[in-house]
Amino acid sequence: MKILVLNAGSSSHKSCLFDLTQSSAASLAPEPVWRAALDWTHAAGQVELTAQNQAGESIKEALPMTDKAEGLAAMLNTLVQGPTQVLGDLSEIAVVGHRVVHGGRDYMDSVRIDGQVKAAIRRLIPLAPAHNPANLQGIEAMEQILGNLPQVAVFDTAFHARMPEAASTYPGPYHWVEQGIRRYGFHGISHQYVAQRAAHLVGQDLAQLKILTCHLGNGCSLAAVKDGMGVDTTMGFTPLDGLMMGSRSGSVDPGILIHLIRQEGYSADQLDELLNKQSGLKGISGLSNDMRLVVEAMEQGHPQAKLAIDLFIHRLRREMGGLIASLGGLDVLVFTAGIGENSPLVWRRACAGFEFLGLQLNAEDLKRAKEDQDIAAPNSAVRVLVIHTQEEWAIAQACVTLLQPVA
Numbered sequence: 001m002k003i004l005v006l007n008a009g010s011s012s013h014k015s016c017l018f019d020l021t022q023s024s025a026a027s028l029a030p031e032p033v034w035r036a037a038l039d040w041t042h043a044a045g046q047v048e049l050t051a052q053n054q055a056g057e058s059i060k061e062a063l064p065m066t067d068k069a070e071g072l073a074a075m076l077n078t079l080v081q082g083p084t085q086v087l088g089d090l091s092e093i094a095v096v097g098h099r100v101v102h103g104g105r106d107y108m109d110s111v112r113i114d115g116q117v118k119a120a121i122r123r124l125i126p127l128a129p130a131h132n133p134a135n136l137q138g139i140e141a142m143e144q145i146l147g148n149l150p151q152v153a154v155f156d157t158a159f160h161a162r163m164p165e166a167a168s169t170y171p172g173p174y175h176w177v178e179q180g181i182r183r184y185g186f187h188g189i190s191h192q193y194v195a196q197r198a199a200h201l202v203g204q205d206l207a208q209l210k211i212l213t214c215h216l217g218n219g220c221s222l223a224a225v226k227d228g229m230g231v232d233t234t235m236g237f238t239p240l241d242g243l244m245m246g247s248r249s250g251s252v253d254p255g256i257l258i259h260l261i262r263q264e265g266y267s268a269d270q271l272d273e274l275l276n277k278q279s280g281l282k283g284i285s286g287l288s289n290d291m292r293l294v295v296e297a298m299e300q301g302h303p304q305a306k307l308a309i310d311l312f313i314h315r316l317r318r319e320m321g322g323l324i325a326s327l328g329g330l331d332v333l334v335f336t337a338g339i340g341e342n343s344p345l346v347w348r349r350a351c352a353g354f355e356f357l358g359l360q361l362n363a364e365d366l367k368r369a370k371e372d373q374d375i376a377a378p379n380s381a382v383r384v385l386v387i388h389t390q391e392e393w394a395i396a397q398a399c400v401t402l403l404q405p406v407a
């Protein structure tokens, strides 16, 4: 079975093709046979198309176009033509899986896309104005290009949709509940995948474990996983809540916003820019949203870079503590995404507050590895795992599950 996965954003499209006839061990993510991306920020009036296949052939070209559907058609063309060709015909694709950012309260699981699902994604645009329109456009472009093929929506909010009310409700006026102003949580595809992988790696049933998953990339969030479900998370109504991130502030006193509006006349757009793009590691260090550059500057004695890292770690540990309380204990701690998969400094400093739980890191060997790894000491009461997140593979697996005939 050939599964196309599409992650459609407002300024980029990423796609890959899995060929399941080639895969062996079901719990390990196979390499996609083809990958491609469109970057719409490359130059005005152009899109940069890159593609590569498993045989190592690749292309990179700038195409004079601004229409997203046209760009997607050009991207899919590299599946069937030119050096990156891996298919004889696009009709070999059995299903397309889409990452859809917001599924609201309606979708707790992945779903086969039909008119109703598209209407729901459209209805939820006010909750995800930057993402859901792009996701919908991707779905409709695939309908145009591939015809009446099964398509599946995998929602980034779904894993958190069963959170208890006390975790998902904001203590504002009650009508917020009716208006849908609540904690939705994001990065759910990643949190779910790494939690399942963690259970597999420790050889226990997911439903029996208390797991804290730390997705630390440009965006950062934590999820508390108990009885196999997401029971708490740090991102909220929007992906701005919770941890300090690359260029996002995470939680700040909402009174600061009232102050900025009243005293300095900030508009909604200015606040949006300030909190989403000019804050976090970038805002405090004054240098970059890239953790590697901020760590480098700290090591060279840059005081704001040091404050940025200290703050990142402080916020992380504080929220970890909160979610461990929501779990009522901790069996497994997981680090994933760009920072989580690669930074021994973050592993060491994040774990430093939790020895009282019997958590002990392996003193010997804290190095990045290619494979998923357990970095806890053998006698640690908590396993600490570094797991490469595989969101695309998780989307492909959801497609397989939904397409299986009901027994």
Ligand code: ADP
Binding pocket: 216, 217, 218, 219, 246, 289, 290, 291, 292, 293, 337, 338, 339, 340, 342, 343
């Ligand atoms: P996104 O959320 O955009 O998918 P990623 O998961 O790729 O982002 O994470 C990007 C972050 O990971 C950046 O802050 C980058 O500096 C960080 N990162 C990548 N490699 C390393 C590394 N070796 N050490 C520390 N941080 C790293």
